Amino acid sequence: MELLSGAALAWQQYRSLLRKNATLTWRHRRSAALQLLSSLVFIFLIFCIDRAIRSRFSYTTAYRNVPDPEALVAPPIPPCEDKFFVKEPCYDFLWSGGGSARVAGLVEAIRRNNPGRLIPADKVLGFRTPDEVDSWLFDNPMRCPGALHFQDINATQIKYGIQTNSTPVARRGTFEDPTFKFQIPLQVAAEREMARLLIGDPNFSWTVGFKEFAHPATETFSTIARAGPTFFLAIAMFGFVFQISALVTEKELKLRQAMSIMGLYESAYWLSWFTWEAFLTLLSALFTVLFGMMFQFDFFLNNNFGILFLLFFLFQLNMLSFAFMISTFVTKAASATTVGFAIFIIGFLTQLVTSFGFPYSTSYQKSYRTIWSLFPPDVFAQALNILGKATATPEDKGISWNQRGKCQSFETDCVITIDDIYKWLISTFFLWFVLAIYFDNIIPNVNGVRKSVFYFLMPSYWTGKGGGKMQEGGLFSFFGSNRPADDATPTDEDVLAEENLVKQQASNDEVDPGVAVQIRGLRKTYPGSFSMSCCRCRTTKPFHSVKGLWVNLEKDQLFCLLGPNGAGKTTTISCLTGITPVTGGDAMIYGHSVRSTAGMSNIRRMIGVCPQFDILWDALTAKEHMELFASIKGLPLSTIKSVAEQSLAQVKLSQAANVRAGSYSGGMKRRLSVAIALIGDPKLVFLDEPTTGMDPITRRHVWDIIEEAKKGRAIVLTTHSMEEADILSDRIAIMAKGKLRCIGTSIRLKSKFGTGYIANVNFSGNGYTQSPNINSNTEAPVNPNIQAVKWFFKERLDVDPKEESRTFLTFVIPHQKEPLLTSFFGELQDREGEFGISDIQLGLTTLEEVFLNIAKQAELESSTAEGTLVTLNLLSGSSIQIPKGARFVGIPGTESDEHPRGIMVEVYWDQDDNGSLCISGHSDEIPVPANVELGRLPSLSRRASMGRGGPVGYIIDPNQVPSAR
Numbered sequence: 031m032e033l034l035s036g037a038a039l040a041w042q043q044y045r046s047l048l049r050k051n052a053t054l055t056w057r058h059r060r061s062a063a064l065q066l067l068s069s070l071v072f073i074f075l076i077f078c079i080d081r082a083i084r085s086r087f088s089y090t091t092a093y094r095n096v097p098d099p100e101a102l103v104a105p106p107i108p109p110c111e112d113k114f115f116v117k118e119p120c121y122d123f124l125w126s127g128g129g130s131a132r133v134a135g136l137v138e139a140i141r142r143n144n145p146g147r148l149i150p151a152d153k154v155l156g157f158r159t160p161d162e163v164d165s166w167l168f169d170n171p172m173r174c175p176g177a178l179h180f181q182d183i184n185a186t187q188i189k190y191g192i193q194t195n196s197t198p199v200a201r202r203g204t205f206e207d208p209t210f211k212f213q214i215p216l217q218v219a220a221e222r223e224m225a226r227l228l229i230g231d232p233n234f235s236w237t238v239g240f241k242e243f244a245h246p247a248t249e250t251f252s253t254i255a256r257a258g259p260t261f262f263l264a265i266a267m268f269g270f271v272f273q274i275s276a277l278v279t280e281k282e283l284k285l286r287q288a289m290s291i292m293g294l295y296e297s298a299y300w301l302s303w304f305t306w307e308a309f310l311t312l313l314s315a316l317f318t319v320l321f322g323m324m325f326q327f328d329f330f331l332n333n334n335f336g337i338l339f340l341l342f343f344l345f346q347l348n349m350l351s352f353a354f355m356i357s358t359f360v361t362k363a364a365s366a367t368t369v370g371f372a373i374f375i376i377g378f379l380t381q382l383v384t385s386f387g388f389p390y391s392t393s394y395q396k397s398y399r400t401i402w403s404l405f406p407p408d409v410f411a412q413a414l415n416i417l418g419k420a421t422a423t424p425e426d427k428g429i430s431w432n433q434r435g436k437c438q439s440f441e442t443d444c445v446i447t448i449d450d451i452y453k454w455l456i457s458t459f460f461l462w463f464v465l466a467i468y469f470d471n472i473i474p475n476v477n478g479v480r481k482s483v484f485y486f487l488m489p490s491y492w493t494g495k496g497g498g499k500m501q502e503g504g505l506f507s508f509f510g511s512n513r514p515a516d517d518a519t520p521t522d523e524d525v526l527a528e529e530n531l532v533k534q535q536a537s538n539d540e541v542d543p544g545v546a547v548q549i550r551g552l553r554k555t556y557p558g559s560f561s562m563s564c565c566r567c568r569t570t571k572p573f574h575s576v577k578g579l580w581v582n583l584e585k586d587q588l589f590c591l592l593g594p595n596g597a598g599k600t601t602t603i604s605c606l607t608g609i610t611p612v613t614g615g616d617a618m619i620y621g622h623s624v625r626s627t628a629g630m631s632n633i634r635r636m637i638g639v640c641p642q643f644d645i646l647w648d649a650l651t652a653k654e655h656m657e658l659f660a661s662i663k664g665l666p667l668s669t670i671k672s673v674a675e676q677s678l679a680q681v682k683l684s685q686a687a688n689v690r691a692g693s694y695s696g697g698m699k700r701r702l703s704v705a706i707a708l709i710g711d712p713k714l715v716f717l718d719e720p721t722t723g724m725d726p727i728t729r730r731h732v733w734d735i736i737e738e739a740k741k742g743r744a745i746v747l748t749t750h751s752m753e754e755a756d757i758l759s760d761r762i763a764i765m766a767k768g769k770l771r772c773i774g775t776s777i778r779l780k781s782k783f784g785t786g787y788i789a790n791v792n793f794s795g796n797g798y799t800q801s802p803n804i805n806s807n808t809e810a811p812v813n814p815n816i817q818a819v820k821w822f823f824k825e826r827l828d829v830d831p832k833e834e835s836r837t838f839l840t841f842v843i844p845h846q847k848e849p850l851l852t853s854f855f856g857e858l859q860d861r862e863g864e865f866g867i868s869d870i871q872l873g874l875t876t877l878e879e880v881f882l883n884i885a886k887q888a889e890l891e892s893s894t895a896e897g898t899l900v901t902l903n904l905l906s907g908s909s910i911q912i913p914k915g916a917r918f919v920g921i922p923g924t925e926s927d928e929h930p931r932g933i934m935v936e937v938y939w940d941q942d943d944n945g946s947l948c949i950s951g952h953s954d955e956i957p958v959p960a961n962v963e964l965g966r967l968p969s970l971s972r973r974a975s976m977g978r979g980g981p982v983g984y985i986i987d988p989n990q991v992p993s994a995r
């Protein structure tokens with residue numbers, strides 16, 4: 031099938047990723063609704079703040095236009111309880127009169143004649159002098175709103191003065207102006223009663239009205255300008271956090287890496303995210319302005335709609351590209367909320383500073399403004415400030431579209447216009463977006479791979495041609511001072527032969543046409559790292575994970591790579607698929623080098639990978655996965671649907687094709703991963719432990735699929751199932767400690783590395799036997815047939831049973847006995863009736879045994895090479911330090927007259943759960959045989975020399991010990 035390439039492929043990938051993003055948004059629609067409609071909640075909150083502020087200042091006319099002020103006519107003295115924050119008992123007013131009876135009468139008249147309310151006598155308190163009033167006020171704060179001070183001069187003259195608390199106060203959303211509430215009523219009452227007294231007419235009456243000037247609002251306040259920046263930042267933070275989380279999830283779950291292996295263009299990836307999020311941002315900005323208009327804010331009604339929409343859109347878009355940039359530093363999706371919170375707090379504080387006038391005024395240098403404006407919330411806050419002032423009072427008619435590039439009349443200190451703010455937002459949007467792509471390339475990805483800091487200066491980056499550009503480790507990683515990889519010649523003849531063949535072909539730069547992959551001395555070293563924490567430097571050493579592989583992988587064959595955990599299998603696959611760069615050597619895949627960028631992009635079009643761990647979107651169905659990967663791979667659009675359906679049918683997932691992968695069982699996920707690996711008919715397929723977690727029936731079914739898939743392609747399989755390797759493989763290689771230990775067909779490995787043949791003899795009837803060699807003291811009647819067969823094996827082949835029961839015997843027959851086997855088993859078959867044998871089975875030892883032998887041998891080699899010491903506790907009670915892996919160990923200081931060469935032990939080793947060697951037991955202490963040449967005592971380790979681990983034993987060559995176990 032012809033696959034798409036170039037611009038057509040990039041366009042197809044872009045559209046599929048866009049569809050994937052839209053589907054994910056739909057599947058997480060609650061989050062999307064929160065992102066889009068959060069503005070409704072926040073604008074409602076701003077509306078509440080606006081109402082609260084308006085009602086708080088409703089008693090004052092400073093914030094509103096007063097074209098026709100109302101007159102306050104003959105106001106009464108209010109009861110003292112009306113005063114805000116007054117303490118009870120309280121007095122309506124105090125007075126002083128120098129002891130004058132006329133003044134006392136005057137006060138009496140004020141009390142009685144108060145319009146609408148007689149002031150009780152106990153609500154008025156009189157003093158002789160103003161000083162006494164002051165003294166009382168000082169001792170009794172907040173118990174009286176005002177005082178009158180009279181001075182009785184003569185018959186025709188009385189002087190008076192008024193004392194009130196002039197501080198305006200607000201309470202529960204209302205405002206108290208002491209001038210109009212207390213001072214003017216006291217003044218009117220005092221003057222009215224003085225006039226009546228002096229004229230001598232108790233009915234003398236006048237009407238006095240008090241009116242403020244007609245005036246426009248003298249104070250301006252815009253709730254949106256004040257509270258808006260924080261609330262609108264909060265709206266943008268929803269999108270910000272969701273975006274970081276989505277990007278980091280794809281990175282953390284290696285979904286992006288899986289797509290890259292399939293040939294995803296980076297540009298398609300970024301653009302698809304950008305387009306989709308920009309669309310959501312556009313809706314969010316539109317909703318914000320519409321909700322603002324719905325709540326009848328002058329800010330939204332009077333400023334031009336286009337100006338507002340563009341401002342909110344550009345701001346949220348800016349926060350989006352800022353999120354792209356921040357996401358490159360975040361490695362865990364769970365951290366997205368923390369990062370979002372931190373950015374919100376910083377934004378809130380810098381907006382607060384902006385609202386105080388910094389740095390958008392001529393008093394500050396332009397450089398301050400430049401730096402400040404890089405952070406999107408700051409410049410946005412300034413825009414809200416300008417637009418808020420433009421609609422602060424009903425007189426202000428907002429900013430029209432044509433005025434956006436001009437300084438407004440109300441701005442006394444104009445340094446930035448709305449147009450300038452747009453330019454800033456557009457520039458910083460591009461800045462963050464470019465930085466996002468740059469950091470994404472130079473910060474190590476999940477595999478520790480990154481590009482050089484100056485990658486964009488290299489022509490190969492732009493042309494796509496040239497050598498490998500990837501680097502490894504963090505910016506503080508190093509390769510220096512590492513132990514060189516062990517390049518020793520392989521000990522196994524088959525591995526050596528393979529190596530020589532590949533070396534010869536490589537030196538002639540020839541690739542056998544039947545070979546799909548030629549691995550030429552592939553080496554991989556993970557760099558060491560250097561980090562500082564709590565004033566301490568921590569370093570890790572470079573690690574040689576693959577130490578020079580030379581191997582050909584043939585077409586139409588399944589090559590199985592076995593090896594214990596940490597052997598380097600996955601690393602090898604990662605190098606071949608371009609996930610991680612190779613440190614040394616090369617590999618040619620269908621003639622393309624994995625070291626070249628151009629080669630790798632060709633390779634990606636030919637390979638399919640089923641990674642060790644399922645890399646799937648929980649929210650996407652199997653069908654959606656298949657369609658996405660098919661289009662990333664470049665299958666023509668018209669074929670994608672049918673290919674996806676066929677592939678799912680092949681792995682028996684048709685029934686669950688429309689079910690989300692998140693609800694799949696482990697086995698179903700593995701099957702989907704296998705189907706993804708095989709999509710697009712790749713010429714080379716890597717299957718990294720493809721059947722892990724599958725039940726036996728499904729596993730056999732997947733084996734059938736793999737067997738079928740062998741035709742016309744090469745398959746590299748890694749597995750921990752020996753049965754799987756045995757059934758599927760054409761060739762098997764076992765790796766351990768980064769090196770190839772053996773290679774060949776299953777039969778070849780079994781015959782070469784197995785202990786020999788396994789013979790199972792089953793008996794008819796129900797005999798009795800003594801429990802196996804195997805620790806039992808219970809005596810039971812002995813089945814004479816079993817005894818006879820055991821004796822027969824012992825006499826002819828010199829082997830004892832490995833396992834036995836009442837009805838069967840199992841023998842392991844060494845390879846050396848092979849020449850005797852034909853006649854032996856011929857005779858045994860002839861005597862079947864005599865021995866009561868019902869069945870005889872003969873087979874090679876299992877692949878598992880081969881695997882264990884190789885793994886143990888590799889562990890032994892590496893332990894010996896490392897020279898690590900472990901403690902051996904002897905039966906005599908003492909302990910010695912012995913080199914890990916040593917089989918015969920001499921005990922220093924045991925020389926005596928009886929044993930002049932000293933004593934030695936044979937140590938038995940096993941592997942623990944991690945594959946490390948551990949002592950499983952040791953022989954009795956025996957004298958060192960006379961023919962043995964004694965080794966040199968190893969230099970004492972630091973631990974031993976400190977006397978904590980006992981003396982250090984020395985290794986005795988096992989070949990010299992005559993009766994090695």
Ligand SMILES: Nc1ncnc2c1ncn2[C@@H]1O[C@H](COP(=O)(O)OP(=O)(O)OP(=O)(O)O)[C@@H](O)[C@H]1O
Nearest residue numbers: 477478556573575594595596597598599600601602
């Ligand atoms: N990014 C890395 N940085 C440092 N060391 C690594 C890195 N990746 C792998 N290694 C080391 O390389 C060695 C080989 O790892 P690899 O994953 O290839 O083993 P494997 O044979 O696939 O094992 P398994 O069967 O457990 O999957 C291991 O010791 C591992 O710790």
